[in-house]
Amino acid sequence: MEKNSNKSSEELLKEIEELGNDHVMTSIATPLREDAFDLTDAEKIELIQGYFEKIMHTLGLDLTDDSLRGTPKRVAKLYVNELFKGLNEKHKPSMSTFENKYQYNQMLVEKNITLYSNCEHHFLPIVGKAHVAYIPNDKVIGLSKINRIVDYYARRPQVQERLALQILNEMQQSLGTEDVAVYIDAEHMCVSSRGASDQSSSTVTVEYGGKFNEETTKKEFLTYINNPLK
Numbered sequence: 222m223e224k225n226s227n228k229s230s231e232e233l234l235k236e237i238e239e240l241g242n243d244h245v246m247t248s249i250a251t252p253l254r255e256d257a258f259d260l261t262d263a264e265k266i267e268l269i270q271g272y273f274e275k276i277m278h279t280l281g282l283d284l285t286d287d288s289l290r291g292t293p294k295r296v297a298k299l300y301v302n303e304l305f306k307g308l309n310e311k312h313k314p315s316m317s318t319f320e321n322k323y324q325y326n327q328m329l330v331e332k333n334i335t336l337y338s339n340c341e342h343h344f345l346p347i348v349g350k351a352h353v354a355y356i357p358n359d360k361v362i363g364l365s366k367i368n369r370i371v372d373y374y375a376r377r378p379q380v381q382e383r384l385a386l387q388i389l390n391e392m393q394q395s396l397g398t399e400d401v402a403v404y405i406d407a408e409h410m411c412v413s414s415r416g417a418s419d420q421s422s423s424t425v426t427v428e429y430g431g432k433f434n435e436e437t438t439k440k441e442f443l444t445y446i447n448n449p450l451k
Contacts, residue, residue: 262301337375404425
């Protein structure tokens with residue numbers, strides 16, 4: 222706080238705006254208040270509906286129009302029940318594992334997992350693919366669980382770097398191994414639809430744990446995910 226004591230409010234606001242434009246991650250954990258879940262989902266939907274009505278009204282839209290009348294509630298339900306449902310741990314998938322009875326000890330890769338998220342700086346969509354791999358020891362996990370854990374952490378306001386780390390950490394803890402890799406390639410609508418308006422770029426984030434930090438294992442993983450064969 223002392224560092225910023227001599228800065229004007231305009232300077233602080235500029236710093237905050239630049240932080241958002243640069244997509245800086247401030248924490249691996251999603252920033253949540255302690256009272257984040259004191260309200261029920263129904264109460265949140267009702268409040269958000271009212272807030273969004275005010276936004277639409279401020280923009281000059283006619284909320285008596287048949288096409289727009291139901292939009293505030295639709296948006297509120299979308300936020301709570303779909304786009305940001307990953308904020309609430311009650312939606313976290315069970316990460317049940319199984320004994321590795323076959324003693325499978327080679328790399329297992331789940332590739333091309335469709336990913337939908339939202340940038341926490343502008344609340345615009347992030348759309349892409351995630352590729353997740355691990356090397357089993359005593360435990361294996363159902364393949365659908367990997368897809369579900371990607372979706373769970375994606376369904377919240379996100380920074381792509383944090384998303385990759387959250388998936389990696391969840392897989393490592395569930396499987397009891399450091400040997401996990403996560404590769405995400407996604408397009409950010411806050412880049413393509415505003416600012417630079419770059420329609421062709423995508424962002425890649427990669428997190429490696431354990432054996433995946435070894436060059437041979439890393440190369441094998443990248444070969445698998447770049448293999449065009451489905």
